[in-house]
Amino acid sequence: xxxxxxxxxxxxxxxxxxxxxxxxxxxxxxxxxxxxxxxxxxxxxxxxxxxxxxxxxxxxxxxxxxxxxxxxxxxxxxxxxxxxxxxxxxxxxxxxxxxxxxxxxxxxxxxxxxxxxxxxxxxxxxxxxxxxxxxxxxxxxxxxxxxxxxxxxxxxxxxxxxxxxxxxxxxxxxxxxxxxxxxxxxxxxxxxxxxxxxxxxxxxxxxxxxxxxxxxxxxxxxxxxxxxxxxxxxxxxxxxxxxxxxxxxxxxxxxxxxxxxxxxxxxxxxxxxxxxxxxxxxxxxxxxxxxxxxxxxxxxxxxxxxxxxxxxxxxxxxxxxxxxxxxxxxxxxxxx
Ligand code: SF4
Numbered sequence: 192x193x194x195x196x197x198x199x200x201x202x203x204x205x206x207x208x209x210x211x212x213x214x215x216x217x218x219x220x221x222x223x224x225x226x227x228x229x230x231x232x233x234x235x236x237x238x239x240x241x242x243x244x245x246x247x248x249x250x251x252x253x254x255x256x257x258x259x260x261x262x263x264x265x266x267x268x269x270x271x272x273x274x275x276x277x278x279x280x281x282x283x284x285x286x287x288x289x290x291x292x293x294x295x296x297x298x299x300x301x302x303x304x305x306x307x308x309x310x311x312x313x314x315x316x317x318x319x320x321x322x323x324x325x326x327x328x329x330x331x332x333x334x335x336x337x338x339x340x341x342x343x344x345x346x347x348x349x350x351x352x353x354x355x356x357x358x359x360x361x362x363x364x365x366x367x368x369x370x371x372x373x374x375x376x377x378x379x380x381x382x383x384x385x386x387x388x389x390x391x392x393x394x395x396x397x398x399x400x401x402x403x404x405x406x407x408x409x410x411x412x413x414x415x416x417x418x419x420x421x422x423x424x425x426x427x428x429x430x431x432x433x434x435x436x437x438x439x440x441x442x443x444x445x446x447x448x449x450x451x452x453x454x455x456x457x458x459x460x461x462x463x464x465x466x467x468x469x470x471x472x473x474x475x476x477x478x479x480x481x482x483x484x485x486x487x488x489x490x491x492x493x494x495x496x497x498x499x500x501x502x503x504x505x506x507x508x509x510x511x512x513x514x515x516x517x518x519x520x521x522x523x524x525x526x527x
Pocket of ligand 1: 437485486489
């Protein structure tokens with residue numbers, strides 16, 4: 192029985208390892224976070240950070256190794272397939288590449304209405320009416336319903352994916368890099384569409400991306416992930432104004448600012464090396480092998496994700512004090 196007062200999504204110490212023993216890939220390693228009703232939480236990190244795996248655990252496309260995925264208080268990670276079926280209409284996912292996520296043998300009408308049929312929502316006439324409404328909401332003409340995915344552009348296909356994901360009225364949408372496979376010219380229009388639909392329909396959204404500009408545009412809160420763990424969670428404005436974790440500071444320094452004079456004065460913080468292997472992550476703080484301000488204790492002691500500063504943002508770094516003060520890497524655009 193779902194609890195309507197509980198958060199739409201709550202992850203409790205979520206772990207996902209692929210394989211077992213010393214060779215296991217530790218893709219997600221103890222992540223706890225909450226997404227409230229109507230909230231957009233941006234999840235950012237480099238490739239290999241585990242953010243896509245986390246999104247797939249949330250919608251149970253992959254089984255979790257341990258921990259809980261609470262959807263309105265019900266742990267869907269441990270539900271039987273039969274009981275999960277009843278809850279599936281409450282959440283859905285939009286993938287990065289609409290070309291491979293849409294069935295090429297089905298018409299757009301069948302694709303969009305499939306969740307309605309699976310969940311036995313409405314009769315044939317009601318589904319036709321819902322199809323027309325959904326196509327209109329995502330900015331497609333009604334006649335697109337008769338076409339097949341290969342007859343559409345990339346942007347149109349992603350609009351179809353969105354219509355399908357939203358057809359059963361989910362409380363949570365997981366959007367996994369929904370614009371990164373699209374031409375730059377249509378990325379903005381799809382982002383604008385997601386923002387408009389989210390504000391009109393009020394669903395919660397876990398927006399997974401490596402693109403900081405899109406989370407700045409869409410998300411109210413941002414969680415930063417590095418090598419299977421969260422390193423910082425903060426309100427959007429606070430994170431962009433005062434990034435506290437050294438990794439967050441490095442990520443932001445690499446994102447272009449649409450202000451040429453400021454952009455010219457900035458110095459990018461270049462991290463040494465690549466993201467280490469998630470098979471054998473570094474001891475202590477996982478970021479210590481690339482952190483420009485690492486100390487000896489960072490090699491041995493793992494920093495906990497804990498509340499800091501006046502707003503209670505969460506940061507996992509030994510050098511950030513409880514008042515929120517900490518290392519400021521040299522980047523003029525980030526200086527207070
Ligand atoms: Fe860098 Fe140490 Fe903070 Fe990790 S705990 S981010 S290594 S200073």
